[in-house]
Amino acid sequence: MKSLNSPNFIRYGVQISAFLLISLVAFSKYLAETGNDILSFFNVSLHAICPFGGVVSIYEMLTTGGLVHKVQDSSWIMMLLVFASAIMFGAVFCGYICPFGSIQEWVGKLGKRIFPHRFNRFIPQKLDRILRYLRYVVLGLVVYQTAVSVKLVFQDFDPYFALFNFFTNEVALTAYVILGITLLASLFIERPWCKYACPYGAVLGLFNIIHIFQIRRNEETCIDCGLCDEVCPMNIKVSQSKTVRSHQCIGCHQCTSDNQCPVSDTVFIALGNGGTKNEN
Amino acid sequence: MKIKPQIVIAIVLVIIAAGVGYAALSGMWATTSSNGNGLGNGDGLGQSQGIRGSSTFAEISSEYGIPEEDLLTAFGLEGEDGDSVTCSGLTEIYPDAEIGTGSVRMFVALYLEEEYDLTGSSNLPSAAVQMLQARGILTIEQVEYLELHTVQVL
Numbered sequence: 001m002k003s004l005n006s007p008n009f010i011r012y013g014v015q016i017s018a019f020l021l022i023s024l025v026a027f028s029k030y031l032a033e034t035g036n037d038i039l040s041f042f043n044v045s046l047h048a049i050c051p052f053g054g055v056v057s058i059y060e061m062l063t064t065g066g067l068v069h070k071v072q073d074s075s076w077i078m079m080l081l082v083f084a085s086a087i088m089f090g091a092v093f094c095g096y097i098c099p100f101g102s103i104q105e106w107v108g109k110l111g112k113r114i115f116p117h118r119f120n121r122f123i124p125q126k127l128d129r130i131l132r133y134l135r136y137v138v139l140g141l142v143v144y145q146t147a148v149s150v151k152l153v154f155q156d157f158d159p160y161f162a163l164f165n166f167f168t169n170e171v172a173l174t175a176y177v178i179l180g181i182t183l184l185a186s187l188f189i190e191r192p193w194c195k196y197a198c199p200y201g202a203v204l205g206l207f208n209i210i211h212i213f214q215i216r217r218n219e220e221t222c223i224d225c226g227l228c229d230e231v232c233p234m235n236i237k238v239s240q241s242k243t244v245r246s247h248q249c250i251g252c253h254q255c256t257s258d259n260q261c262p263v264s265d266t267v268f269i270a271l272g273n274g275g276t277k278n279e280n
Numbered sequence: 281m282k283i284k285p286q287i288v289i290a291i292v293l294v295i296i297a298a299g300v301g302y303a304a305l306s307g308m309w310a311t312t313s314s315n316g317n318g319l320g321n322g323d324g325l326g327q328s329q330g331i332r333g334s335s336t337f338a339e340i341s342s343e344y345g346i347p348e349e350d351l352l353t354a355f356g357l358e359g360e361d362g363d364s365v366t367c368s369g370l371t372e373i374y375p376d377a378e379i380g381t382g383s384v385r386m387f388v389a390l391y392l393e394e395e396y397d398l399t400g401s402s403n404l405p406s407a408a409v410q411m412l413q414a415r416g417i418l419t420i421e422q423v424e425y426l427e428l429h430t431v432q433v434l
Contacts, residue, residue, distance in 0.1 A: 073309070082296070089288050089291070268282050
């Protein structure tokens, strides 16, 4: 039995806690809006704590000093804090904290049982490689449209907003449809929204190229078992990398020797080369 | 220098918690629209954006200096008690009419001649629009917008 302080238990704990916290915030806001202000401590809008709100407000902040409609100063602060963590460790927010990534992962566990051999391998590699850049197209569109309209245009397409506000009348039909498609697709593909469409993941993925503490593989001790590739939810070929700098890495650390890699100190998180002879 | 995944997430959580805590203590952590507090200027719109679904007409009247009778008349609720009418309650009174909290914010903003984002989907009852027009404060753009966002309610 794995100990309670194993990386996976801690990750699941953080994921569940973040999911419950966001659910509580969304439900408290709904109660307050309907005149039942009984959880006022959590009575803030989801927009107010969404770090992506800060991203889409960058243009507005630079040009007028203001924020986009519905976005608050707290979103801007959240964005800066998540960026700070991403500069140090990459897109760890996606792998540990983002509740929409977590729910896709949980649905994916069911998918793994239904399709034990084909799960996460349904999309042909060539197509998959192209689709991985789709989220940058989504990011560009969202940032441009938000800058032009000074409104949270993405809300009407945002499955994350739909998931946590499904009981309100604020969710557009398009967002419900995208949420449904994403959850259904999660039965076949691990984290489909993160892989192909998430504009915030696209932003954080850029930090993977420059972040300070990198995931590294020691070629001298690696036994080429390929388990790191197997367990990577984003299908990154860790076994073919000395340093994982993929813009798709969500920083879940499943590939590391602390988690799934069977050889100790072979895949690890390190500043510099971690004491091995590996070069980049 | 190697670092364990547990330490990574612990540091990330500390960065976020400490950052939020510091922002809260220094007054920068604003989760609702404000006028000049914090980093930005809220959403760039007026004070009416601070109206919530749970706000009653009596509270709005007191907060924004709009006579309660005007609010009730505008939303077709003459004779009702302003303490018992909430913004979110309008969606139940006028189902499928897109009249709710956003409508009250719009009405208050236009009534107070505040800047208002004319791209929303909220509607106003015809009585509210007539009241605003009678005050002679609407711009041509606002009049044109309201022509498309007025609903007849009984």
